[in-house]
Amino acid sequence: MATTYHVLVIGGGATGAALAHDLTLRGMKVTLVERGELTSGTSGRHHGLLHSGGRYAVNDKESAVECIEENQILRRIAPGSFEENDGLFVAISDEDVAYKDKFLAGCEECGIPAHEVGRQEVLKLEPNLNPKVQLAVRVPDATMDCWRVPMRFFATAKRNGADIRPYSEVIDILRQGDTVTGVRVRSHVDGKEYDIHADLVINATGAWGGKLSDMAGVSVSVRPTPGVMVAVRGRWCHMVVNRLNKPSDGDIIVPQRALSVIGTTSWHAEDPDRLGLPEDHIQKMYDKGAELIPAVKNAPMRAAWSAARPLLASKEADERDISRTFKAIDHRDRDGVEGILTITGGKGTTMRAMAELTSDLVVRKLGVEAPCRTRETVLLPYWAYYD
Numbered sequence: 001m002a003t004t005y006h007v008l009v010i011g012g013g014a015t016g017a018a019l020a021h022d023l024t025l026r027g028m029k030v031t032l033v034e035r036g037e038l039t040s041g042t043s044g045r046h047h048g049l050l051h052s053g054g055r056y057a058v059n060d061k062e063s064a065v066e067c068i069e070e071n072q073i074l075r076r077i078a079p080g081s082f083e084e085n086d087g088l089f090v091a092i093s094d095e096d097v098a099y100k101d102k103f104l105a106g107c108e109e110c111g112i113p114a115h116e117v118g119r120q121e122v123l124k125l126e127p128n129l130n131p132k133v134q135l136a137v138r139v140p141d142a143t144m145d146c147w148r149v150p151m152r153f154f155a156t157a158k159r160n161g162a163d164i165r166p167y168s169e170v171i172d173i174l175r176q177g178d179t180v181t182g183v184r185v186r187s188h189v190d191g192k193e194y195d196i197h198a199d200l201v202i203n204a205t206g207a208w209g210g211k212l213s214d215m216a217g218v219s220v221s222v223r224p225t226p227g228v229m230v231a232v233r234g235r236w237c238h239m240v241v242n243r244l245n246k247p248s249d250g251d252i253i254v255p256q257r258a259l260s261v262i263g264t265t266s267w268h269a270e271d272p273d274r275l276g277l278p279e280d281h282i283q284k285m286y287d288k289g290a291e292l293i294p295a296v297k298n299a300p301m302r303a304a305w306s307a308a309r310p311l312l313a314s315k316e317a318d319e320r321d322i323s324r325t326f327k328a329i330d331h332r333d334r335d336g337v338e339g340i341l342t343i344t345g346g347k348g349t350t351m352r353a354m355a356e357l358t359s360d361l362v363v364r365k366l367g368v369e370a371p372c373r374t375r376e377t378v379l380l381p382y383w384a385y386y387d
């Protein structure tokens, strides 16, 4: 299926990884450049929750459907990369209990398997939960390793011929008139600068998407929306624990190896390179986390960090109300500039679907007939990347 088309992907996060894999399977020559280590942007720094879609089932159904579909596909193509522990949405207050019917109806509408679990059984499953817990809903959430999963996409793409270049920062987008023809790169290994020419350039820089589009002279309304996460020592739950209510601060606890990761908050940042780590957000994670599992209140902190979501929206919208869905943009249609696409929005969970949508656009533009094969191609193990 090999073609002579060369596609250059900017950004070595989960989206770039899945994109490099998809495009090589469709026969493209692929070069991917990442300014730092692979997954050093947002992708290597999220909770590690493989979403069932439950979190979005009431207010963001499009994203919920994407999550449950990808949840099932990723388990199939990346076996062994998930702790298949499921998730509980727990009701502590009467208000949470009142949310249950809406939640179950949303899950049913979106195709998310969900069933109610009574108080006694909940406490048997998770004895450290707040004893005030009244009931829970069980869904197929899972714990994932947010570094290893994208590395499996990179490993497979590399084995299939993709040229993956970490520590290679795009410092300029090359244009001839209204057509993007490539990028100028600075290597952070030897400091050299050089050009790479390509038939198409794809901006997969997540929260940095706006910066890259400014360089190219095109427009993307990416809104860097950071959140704080706190990892405490001790594995205080077996399953992913969520609050049975509208998405809010500190309402997720993900067990990761011997730690529990509490997240998260949400605010608007102008610059994804200057997020900061507000002290009061760390305290909030402890306080809100303790409403779910009281013992986390006194658990020693292992780490606290922030990372930015690449949300698609106007500056005025409330962060929690912005959809977690994704979009592939052809800048010929939006800005009259040929040769450059942007993929943004989405979740770590939807990395493969984001790549499929973008690659479909690539083959349509190039007039190549090459269907997506990533739904059934089992990925190599992460360590094959270093083989």
Ligand SMILES: Cc1cc2nc3c(=O)[nH]c(=O)nc-3n(C[C@H](O)[C@H](O)[C@H](O)COP(=O)(O)OP(=O)(O)OC[C@H]3O[C@@H](n4cnc5c(N)ncnc54)[C@H](O)[C@@H]3O)c2cc1C
Binding pocket: 010, 011, 012, 013, 014, 015, 016, 033, 034, 035, 036, 038, 039, 040, 041, 042, 043, 044, 045, 046, 047, 048, 049, 050, 051, 168, 169, 170, 171, 204, 205, 206, 207, 208, 212, 225, 226, 227, 228, 229, 263, 264, 265, 306, 307, 308, 309, 310, 344, 345, 346, 347, 348, 349, 350
């Ligand atoms: C607080 C928080 C918690 C989250 N929790 C979850 C979760 O539990 N589960 C889930 O599924 N999703 C979660 N997400 C969402 C998920 O992390 C993101 O949607 C996903 O990681 C975005 O991947 P990406 O590849 O698009 O972006 P990134 O991973 O940010 O990749 C973009 C890359 O582009 C690179 N780059 C930028 N500029 C340049 C340049 N000039 N040249 C070269 N490279 C460049 C960056 O270094 C970066 O590595 C969470 C997000 C946040 C913020």
